[in-house]
Every structure is written in C-alpha cells, then in structure tokens.
Amino acid sequence: MSVLRLECTKCEQTFAPGKVWNLCTACQAPLFARYDLERAARTLRKEALPGRERSMWRYHEVLPVDDPAHRLSLGEGFTPLLSAPRLGSWLGLQRVLVKDESGNPTGSFKARGLSAAVSMAKALGAKAVCLPSAGNAGSALAAYAARGGLEAHVFVPKDIASLFLMETRAYGAHVETVEGLISDAGRVCAGLAKEHGWYECATLKEPYRVEGKKTMGYELAEQLGWTLPDVILYPTGGGTGLIGMWKAFEEMEAMGLIGAKRPRMVAVQAEGCAPIVKAHAEGKPDAPMWQGATTHAHGLRVPKALGDFLILRAVKDSHGTAVSVTEEEIVQGTKDIAAAEGLFVAPEGGACVAALKKLHAAGDVKPEETVVVFNTGTGFKYVENMAPLW
Amino acid sequence: MSVLRLECTKCEQTFAPGKVWNLCTACQAPLFARYDLERAARTLRKEALPGRERSMWRYHEVLPVDDPAHRLSLGEGFTPLLSAPRLGSWLGLQRVLVKDESGNPTGSFKARGLSAAVSMAKALGAKAVCLPSAGNAGSALAAYAARGGLEAHVFVPKDIASLFLMETRAYGAHVETVEGLISDAGRVCAGLAKEHGWYECATLKEPYRVEGKKTMGYELAEQLGWTLPDVILYPTGGGTGLIGMWKAFEEMEAMGLIGAKRPRMVAVQAEGCAPIVKAHAEGKPDAPMWQGATTHAHGLRVPKALGDFLILRAVKDSHGTAVSVTEEEIVQGTKDIAAAEGLFVAPEGGACVAALKKLHAAGDVKPEETVVVFNTGTGFKYVENMAPLW
Numbered sequence: 007m008s009v010l011r012l013e014c015t016k017c018e019q020t021f022a023p024g025k026v027w028n029l030c031t032a033c034q035a036p037l038f039a040r041y042d043l044e045r046a047a048r049t050l051r052k053e054a055l056p057g058r059e060r061s062m063w064r065y066h067e068v069l070p071v072d073d074p075a076h077r078l079s080l081g082e083g084f085t086p087l088l089s090a091p092r093l094g095s096w097l098g099l100q101r102v103l104v105k106d107e108s109g110n111p112t113g114s115f116k117a118r119g120l121s122a123a124v125s126m127a128k129a130l131g132a133k134a135v136c137l138p139s140a141g142n143a144g145s146a147l148a149a150y151a152a153r154g155g156l157e158a159h160v161f162v163p164k165d166i167a168s169l170f171l172m173e174t175r176a177y178g179a180h181v182e183t184v185e186g187l188i189s190d191a192g193r194v195c196a197g198l199a200k201e202h203g204w205y206e207c208a209t210l211k212e213p214y215r216v217e218g219k220k221t222m223g224y225e226l227a228e229q230l231g232w233t234l235p236d237v238i239l240y241p242t243g244g245g246t247g248l249i250g251m252w253k254a255f256e257e258m259e260a261m262g263l264i265g266a267k268r269p270r271m272v273a274v275q276a277e278g279c280a281p282i283v284k285a286h287a288e289g290k291p292d293a294p295m296w297q298g299a300t301t302h303a304h305g306l307r308v309p310k311a312l313g314d315f316l317i318l319r320a321v322k323d324s325h326g327t328a329v330s331v332t333e334e335e336i337v338q339g340t341k342d343i344a345a346a347e348g349l350f351v352a353p354e355g356g357a358c359v360a361a362l363k364k365l366h367a368a369g370d371v372k373p374e375e376t377v378v379v380f381n382t383g384t385g386f387k388y389v390e391n392m393a394p395l396w
Numbered sequence: 397m398s399v400l401r402l403e404c405t406k407c408e409q410t411f412a413p414g415k416v417w418n419l420c421t422a423c424q425a426p427l428f429a430r431y432d433l434e435r436a437a438r439t440l441r442k443e444a445l446p447g448r449e450r451s452m453w454r455y456h457e458v459l460p461v462d463d464p465a466h467r468l469s470l471g472e473g474f475t476p477l478l479s480a481p482r483l484g485s486w487l488g489l490q491r492v493l494v495k496d497e498s499g500n501p502t503g504s505f506k507a508r509g510l511s512a513a514v515s516m517a518k519a520l521g522a523k524a525v526c527l528p529s530a531g532n533a534g535s536a537l538a539a540y541a542a543r544g545g546l547e548a549h550v551f552v553p554k555d556i557a558s559l560f561l562m563e564t565r566a567y568g569a570h571v572e573t574v575e576g577l578i579s580d581a582g583r584v585c586a587g588l589a590k591e592h593g594w595y596e597c598a599t600l601k602e603p604y605r606v607e608g609k610k611t612m613g614y615e616l617a618e619q620l621g622w623t624l625p626d627v628i629l630y631p632t633g634g635g636t637g638l639i640g641m642w643k644a645f646e647e648m649e650a651m652g653l654i655g656a657k658r659p660r661m662v663a664v665q666a667e668g669c670a671p672i673v674k675a676h677a678e679g680k681p682d683a684p685m686w687q688g689a690t691t692h693a694h695g696l697r698v699p700k701a702l703g704d705f706l707i708l709r710a711v712k713d714s715h716g717t718a719v720s721v722t723e724e725e726i727v728q729g730t731k732d733i734a735a736a737e738g739l740f741v742a743p744e745g746g747a748c749v750a751a752l753k754k755l756h757a758a759g760d761v762k763p764e765e766t767v768v769v770f771n772t773g774t775g776f777k778y779v780e781n782m783a784p785l786w
Contacts, residue, residue, distance in 0.1 A: 056447035060474060062721060079498065080477030084450060088471060092545065095620060106471065109499035112740070114777055149738030155482065169779045172786065176734035176775075273535075274494070344566035348539030386503055386776035389559045394560065 008046070009070050012037040012213050015316060023070075026130050028211050036210040038312055039217055039255065047261035051113055052232055060084050062118050062221035069221070069258055070214050072120060075385065076129045078154045080111035081248030082121045083221050087229040087378070093346040093359070097366055101376045102340070103235065106349060107383060109194055112173070113223070114352070114383030115144035117364065118245060122174075123207045124150035132205035133157060136198070138191035141170040142306040142383055147207055153297035159204060161191035166304070167390040177362030187299055189309050209244035210312045216250045226378060235269050236375035239361055241274035241354035242282055242380055243308035245317040252320040271326035271376070273317055274354075274361040276301035276336065279309060282317055285330040291315055302391055303353035304335055305382065317368075335360035337395050340385065352388055355381030398436070399460050402427040405706060411461075418601050420646035423509055426600040426703055427466050428643065429607055430669035431596040433456050437651035442622055450474050451506055452611035460604050461515045463642040468515045468544045471499035471609050472508050476620040477768070483736040483749070484574060485693060487756055491766045493617065493625065496739060500766055501523055502563075504773030505612070505744070506536035512608030513597045514540035522595035523547060526588070528574075530633070531560040537597055538569035541705070549594060556694070557780040579690055579699050600636035600702045606640045607769035613644030616768060617654055625659050626765035629630050631744035631772055632663040632672055632718075633698035635707040643711040656760055659768070661716035664744075666691035666726065666752040669699060671708055681705055691738055692781055695772065717760065725750035727785045730775065742778055745771030 011019040016035035019029050027037055058064035062083025064072075071077050085107050087315050094102035106113035124147065134157035137147050144160035151158035158179035162170065163186060173183050184191040192208055199206040210216060227234060234255065240248045244258035250269060255297075258264045273282045278300040285293035296309040311317060321328055331339070340356030343349050358379045364373045385392070402411040405611040406425035411417050417427055436457035436681035443779070448454035452473025453464075461467050470729035475497050497505035514537065517525050526548035527537050534550035548569035552560065553576060564571050573580040582598055589596040599604060616622060623646065630638045639662060648654045663672045675683035686699040701707060711718055722731070728747030735741050741749075748769045753762045 060476070062449050079478075081478060081499065086450070086471030088469075091544075109471065109501070111496075111499070111738070113774065145740075149740075152735055152738035153482075169776065172779060172783060173740050173775070174736075176731060176740055177738050178735045229704050297567075304736060344563075345542055345568045348501070348542035349568050350535075350539075350566055384503065384774070384776065385563070385678075386559065388776065389562060391557075393562060 007072055008041055008067060009039045010042050011040050013040050014163060026132070027213060027384045028206060031361045035039060036053045037213040039070060039213050041257070043257060047060070049259060051275055052219050052263065054319055055228060062099050062121070063217060065171045065221055065224045070127060070217055075123055078125045078150045079121055079155060079333050080117065080149065082111050082117040084225060087226065088347070093343055095182045096342065096346055097363060098373055099366060099371065099377060100374050102362070103376065103378045105222065105378055107379050108351065108381055112142065112149050113145065113217070113281070113387055114142040115247060116142040118218035119215030119223055120207065121219065123212055123214040124154055124156065126214045127207070128154045128156060128204040134159065134202065134204040136160070136195050136197045136204040137207040138156065138162070138188050140307060141307065142182065143385065145170055147176070148177035151178040151179065159198065161195040163187055163191060167388065169387055169390060171386055175270065178202040187307060188308060192203065201343065202375050209246050211311065216246050216253065219247045220250030220254040220334070222247055223251030224258065227258055232264055234264060234267060235378040237276055237371055237377045238269045239266070239272045239358040239377065241306060241380060241381045242275055244311050245273065245313050246318060248273060249313050249316045268324050271324040271330040272361065272365065273321055275328065275330045276303050276357060277308045277330045277332050279307050280330040281309060282314065282326040283330045285314065285318055286321055291318060293318065294382045300313050302333055302395060305352070305354045305359065309325050321390050329361040329364055331357050331360040331364065333395065337392070349381065350385040351381040351393055352383035352385050397462055398431055399429045400432050401430050403430050403612050404414055410495060416522070416595065417603060418596060420697065424447045427603040429460055431647070433647060433650045440651060441720060442653065442755055445564065445618060452511070452608060455611055455614045456616035460607055461519060462513060466515055466519045468518065468540045469511055470539065470543065472501050472511045474615060475499055477616065478737070480737050481734055486687060486736055488763055489756060489761065489767060490695050490764050492752070493766065493768045494737070494739065495768055495770050497773055498741065502532065502536045503777055504532040504536065504728060506532040507607070507612055508608035509605030510536040510540050510597065510608065511556050513604040514544055514546065515603055517544060517595040517597065518544045524592065524594040525597050526550070527597040528552070528578050528585045530578050531777065532695065534569070535560055535564045535567070538543065538564045539542065541569065542567040549588065552586040552735065553577055553581055557779055559777065565599045577697060577699060594770055594783060606636050606643065610640030610644040612637055613641030614648065617648055622654055624654060624657060625768040626658045627662060627767045629662045629664055629748040629767065629769045631661060631693070631696060631705060631747050631770060632665055632693045634701050635663065635672070635703050638663060638710060639703050639706045656712050661710050661714040662747050662751065662755065663711050663718040665718065665720045666693050666696045667720045669697050670720040671699060672701070672704065673718040673720045674710055675704065676711055681708060685706065692723055693747055693783065695742070695744045696747065718737065719751040720752055721747050721750040723785065725784070726777060734785040740764050740775040741771040741773065742773035742775050743782055744773065
C-alpha cells in the first residue's frame with residue numbers, strides 16, 4: 007500500500023490507512039497521507055517520467071489508490087505550463103509562466119482533488135459522496151461519482167450561476183441550494199452526511215483531495231526541469247492547492263528530486279474576503295471567520311478555511327506574502343491575460359494577474375525572477391457571473 | 397523546410413511553399429501540404445514519441461512551421477482518449493472510447509487547426525487574419541492571434557450565443573455578426589479579406605488548419621499503441637477533422653507507423669442540416685448546398701462544406717457511413733454521456749453518442765468492435781444555446 011499512515015497536521019497523531027478517516031479524532035485538524043518515500047523514490051525517477059501517462063496519475067507512487075483499476079480518471083492534471091511573454095512584457099517582467107488548469111475535466115483544478123478523493127471513497131466502500139461547493143468542486147465531485155457509479159450530493163450557495171446546476175445535475179448528482187455562503191452549505195452538508203452515512207469530501211475534511219491537488223507541485227518541478235520558480239501566485243479560497251504544493255515540495259526533496267530551495271508562496275484573495283491576507287499582515291497563526299464575505303470570484307468566497315494555519319505557515323516559511331485585489335482589478339486582470347496571451351481565465355486566475363501587478367509595483371518581484379501565475383479554471387463557467395462587470 | 401509542396405486535392409497541381417496560398421488557382425479546390433515522409437520517418441519514430449511535449453506539436457516533422465519559435469501554442473492537442481465502459485455497457489458495446497477535445501485551449505478542437513494556421517500566417521508575414529465561424533473557430537483564431545500579436549477579424553451568425561462574443565472580443569478580435577448562416581458570414585468575410593489584404597483562415601481555404609486537425613489521427617494511433625479503432629464517429633460540419641485524420645492515416649502508413657487497415661469513418665450530422673448524409677445515401681461525389689439549415693449544434697450548421705468531396709470519399713473508401721440525428725436525440729446523447737461517464741460535452745459530441753446508438757441498433761457496429769466517439773468541445777460554451785431544450 008502506497009500510503010503508510012495518516013498523520014494529523016497539528017498534533018501528529020497517526021491513523022492506519024485502509025479505512026475511512028475525516029479530521030483528527032483528537033484535535034479536529036486535517037490529516038495528511040504519509041508514504042514510504044524511500045521506496046517511492048526507487049521508481050519515481052526523473053528519467054522514468056517522460057514516458058508515463060499524461061495525467062496526474064503519472065506520480066502514482068505518491069498518490070493513494072494502489073490498484074490502477076480503482077483510479078477514476080478523466081485525464082485530470084499534467085496541464086500546460088505556458089510561457090506568457092506578452093503579459094510579462096506588459097508587466098515589466100522577463101519570465102512569467104501560467105499554470106493553466108482550465109483544460110482539466112469539468113474545467114477546473116478541482117478535478118485533481120476529486121479524482122483522488124472519489125477514487126478512495128469508492129475503494130473504501132462508500133456508496134455516496136458529498137460536499138459543499140462554490141460550484142467547481144461540486145461539478146467535479148459529481149463527474150467522478152458518475153464515472154464510478156456512486157451517488158453524489160452537492161450543497162451550493164443559492165446565488166450560484168445556473169450553469170453549475172445544469173452541469174452537476176447532468177452528471178446525476180443531487181444538488182441542493184443553501185441560503186448564505188459555502189460555510190453555510192458546509193453545515194447543512196455535514197449534518198446530512200452524518201445522518202445518511204455519506205462519505206464527506208469537504209476541503210481537507212478527508213485526506214485525499216489534497217493528495218490530488220499536490221500534483222500541481224510535482225508538475226511544476228517536472229515541467230521546469232526539476233527546478234522550482236522563484237514566486238508562485240495562487241488564488242486562495244480553501245487553499246488546498248497551496249497546502250498540497252508545499253507538501254509536494256517537501257516530498258520531492260526527501261526523494262532527491264529537488265533541492266532545498268522553495269518558491270515564495272503568494273496567497274491571492276479578494277478584498278471582499280481576505281481572511282488569510284489579514285491574518286498574515288497581523289502575524290497570526292490562523293485566520294478567524296471573515297464577516298460579510300463577498301466577491302464575484304466565487305472560488306475565493308471562503309470566509310473560513312479549515313487549513314488556514316497550513317496556508318499561513320507555508321506563506322511565512324517561504325518568505326512569501328498574501329495580497330488582496332478589488333473586483334475591478336480582478337476583471338482587469340482577466341481582460342489583460344486574454345488580450346495578451348489568448349487565455350480566457352476564471353476570475354480567480356484574473357485575481358492572480360492583478361496581484362502580480364501589485365507585487366511588481368511594490369518591488370516584491372524582481373524583473374528577472376521566474377514567476378508562476380495559477381489560472382485555476384476556465385472562464386466559460388463564469389460568464390453569467392462576470393458579464394455584468396465587463 | 398518540412399513542407400515540400402502544396403498540392404491540389406482535385407487537379408493535383410502543385411504550388412511552392414513559403415508564400416501565401418489559398419485555394420488551387422486552377423480549379424478552386426483545397427490544397428494539401430505534402431512532406432518528405434521518408435525524411436520525417438527517420439525521427440518520427442514510435443520510440444521517440446513518449447518523451448516529447450504534451451501537445452500536437454509532438455508530431456512536428458509532419459506539421460508546417462519549421463522554426464519552433466514561430467509556433468503559437470497554448471498547449472493544444474494530445475487530448476485524452478478515455479475509456480467509456482459505463483456508456484458502452486448501456487449501449488451493449490464492449491469497447492467505446494471517447495476522444496475528448498474539450499480540454500483544448502478555447503475549449504474545442506478548433507484550437508489545433510488555428511494554432512497551425514495562425515502560426516503559418518504570422519510566419520508568412522501576415523499582419524491580420526480572419527474567418528467566418530459558428531463560434532469556436534472564431535474564438536480560437538482570436539486567441540492565437542492575441543498570442544502572436546496579430547489583428548483578428550471574426551464573422552459570425554447573428555444568433556450566436558453571447559459567450560462567444562465576450563470571449564472572442566476579450567482576445568482583442570473584431571467580431572461582426574451577420575444575418576444568416578456561416579455561409580453568409582463567409583461571403584462577407586471573403587469580401588473584406590480581399591479588400592483589406594487579410595490572411596483568410598476559413599475552413600480548407602488555406603492549407604494549414606487541416607494540418608493541425610490531422611494530429612487527432614496521429615494521437616489516436618499513438619494512444620492505441622499504433623493500431624487504429626474499427627469505427628470512428630465524427631461530428632461533421634466543415635469536416636476538416638475527418639479529412640485531416642484520413643490524410644494522417646495515409647502519412648502514417650507511408651512512414652511505416654501503421655498498416656493498411658483503416659477505421660470505418662462515420663460522418664455524423666443533424667437532421668436539420670445533413671448534406672453529407674444525403675449525398676452519401678445518393679452515392680454522389682459531392683454535396684449540394686443544404687437549404688434551410690437548422691440545428692442547435694451550431695458546429696454542424698454548415699450547409700455547404702468546401703471539402704464535401706473529400707469527406708464523401710473518405711467515408712466511402714473506409715466502408716463507413718453518414719448518419720443524421722434529431723435535436724431530441726442530440727440532447728439525449730449529451731445527457732447519456734454526462735450521467736454515464738461524467739463528461740459534459742458539446743452538442744456535437746452528444747450527436748455522436750446518439751449516432752452510435754442508431755448504428756448499433758441497425759447492426760452496423762458489432763459489440764466487440766473498438767469504437768471511438770469524438771467530443772469536439774466543452775458543453776460549457778453551449779449552455780445558453782442548449783438549456784432551453786433540457
């Protein structure tokens with residue numbers, strides 16, 4: 007079995023793999039999967055990778071799901087890392103790269119985490135899965151549940167764009183709209199999960215979504231010839247991707263694939279919902295619930311992240327920072343990258359472009375540094391939501 | 397230079413590469429690029445491919461654009477060939493595969509052809525490019541033009557979904573809506589192209605879009621271990637992809653990558669616009685203009701294809717067929733593949749699922765045959781268009 011044990015990210019208590027776990031039973035913090043990295047390193051070698059499958063499962067030694075037949079895959083991951091020379095030159099930077107997650111199944115990076123989590127749910131015997139979502143996680147859950155023949159239940163805020171409802175229901179999922187934010191949807195979901203015995207896939211509430219997401223870190227290293235960029239800008243709602251990449255860097259170093267150098271991790275949020283930015287500025291180890299959260303970038307409308315302390319720790323340890331941008335800046339960022347590079351990105355991607363402008367203006371990025379901007383999803387799913395602002 | 401010459405697909409007259417050509421100057425038929433395949437075969441070897449880049453440019457020996465610096469790429473191609481076991485079992489077929497083009501840049505297979513064509517336009521010195529479009533070709537043209545810093549002009553039918561206008565304009569293109577169908581838009585485009593000296597990228601009116609599209613054929617072979625499927629279902633509007641794959645099979649055989657066996661090529665159309673189906677049934681070598689064309693699958697609303705004789709020839713020579721489906725069947729096909737496999741496909745992809753049902757019911761596909769269904773784009777771009785039918 008590739009996963010040796012599950013380990014609490016706070017109190018380090020360990021749990022045996024092979025059965026369903028959610029949060030740490032002692033301290034209610036998220037669990038991380040831990041692998042025998044020495045064994046993994048024997049086959050996960052740089053020279054072995056080029057011939058492997060064109061999906062995140064190319065790193066199967068450090069992923070859960072041992073039996074390939076149990077992997078529910080729609081071709082997620084191994085997305086392009088695009089050079090953005092025209093955008094870079096507009097910004098006065100020499101090497102801007104875009105990790106473009108828009109081509110993933112269901113149109114966003116959520117596919118990675120949910121491919122891993124739903125595969126594990128099925129392997130562990132679950133018949134039904136559920137989560138609260140701003141939209142993309144719900145549709146990804148539903149797609150992989152369809153692929154695996156599982157029942158899916160998705161809980162979304164009432165103001166969600168109608169496309170997500172149509173898509174998620176097309177996959178056969180039950181979708182319930184909830185008054186309020188994703189945190190409110192989460193409460194309803196958790197209650198019903200307990201009542202019906204559904205496998206709960208809320209962000210970091212089970213240990214495998216972050217495993218799928220961490221593959222973004224492996225891909226960056228592989229695509230950059232086993233080096234890492236100087237700076238990574240990541241749109242941070244629940245923050246699983248940022249947390250996952252930070253975990254991936256640690257694993258890769260332990261396996262001898264990269265050295266000790268780390269990128270500066272920049273958490274990008276919207277001014278209307280910036281709990282991480284606030285907590286980072288105040289030097290706090292965790293981020294209290296943000297009151298009155300609002301932004302059109304629905305993936306960033308997460309008032310309280312379960313992994314707040316992990317995000318803040320990675321930002322701090324990497325000498326990175328956290329930046330917020332306005333709604334107008336998000337729209338302008340989206341327009342800039344479309345006109346410069348032909349990429350129609352999600353507003354969360356636009357937020358990172360806007361944040362990069364700010365960082366550069368503040369002298370926090372040097373012109374010669376290698377900067378990776380994440381676009382976490384396609385803009386096509388946000389047209390209903392964003393069009394009024396254009 | 398990889399392209400040796402351009403050759404008329406009707407009268408076989410040849411033209412020197414390295415300058416702008418549209419249709420054959422003698423007979424007005426489309427031109428094909430011809431390569432030194434003996435030379436290409438020396439490096440385009442099966443064992444060389446696994447380590448190559450994850451895009452259609454992995455087959456660069458048989459693509460135009462010699463200087464890699466001239467390739468305008470957003471990571472197009474090398475899309476997943478997904479097994480569809482649950483859909484297959486619903487249909488009573490043992491091996492159904494989906495070539496899923498939805499993850500391409502700009503969300504459709506159009507990215508392939510326009511990556512090649514716009515790259516060549518720029519390499520040949522063009523400052524502005526143009527085409528008529530049902531939506532996806534226009535947005536792909538605009539994206540690659542943005543990437544290359546070229547001016548783009550797109551002509552679309554007036555009833556196009558608003559998303560395409562927003563997307564295409566975000567890339568900086570000039571978009572003009574035209575009363576009528578794509579054929580009407582084509583007339584306006586051709587007139588203005590002549591007047592202003594724009595490089596015209598209408599389907600098969602220049603020789604390079606089909607080169608990008610043909611890579612779908614190379615990928616099928618590579619992904620199937622250098623064999624070809626028994627049957628290919630392809631949604632056929634302009635038909636460049638079908639024509640391109642047929643050309644690819646010929647090239648691959650000449651290079652010794654595959655044998656003489658060919659798949660049966662099935663052209664799928666909508667009942668409201670089925671010129672190829674009609675011409676095939678009547679045994680004609682070309683397909684007259686279809687009157688009163690109508691279908692919600694806008695990519696299939698092509699009343700007259702410039703390459704009609706090439707489509708009909710490939711269908712006939714492959715012992716394939718041409719099938720039309722109703723609007724209700726298209727919607728049902730789209731719903732079926734979403735619920736069975738977690739794929740939210742374009743209506744053109746849904747049409748192929750529906751056509752496969754018909755073929756199977758008629759005994760035209762055997763249960764043990766390997767069948768590839770094409771999904772040419774993401775369903776996200778069609779929500780405005782299709783939602784009223786759901």
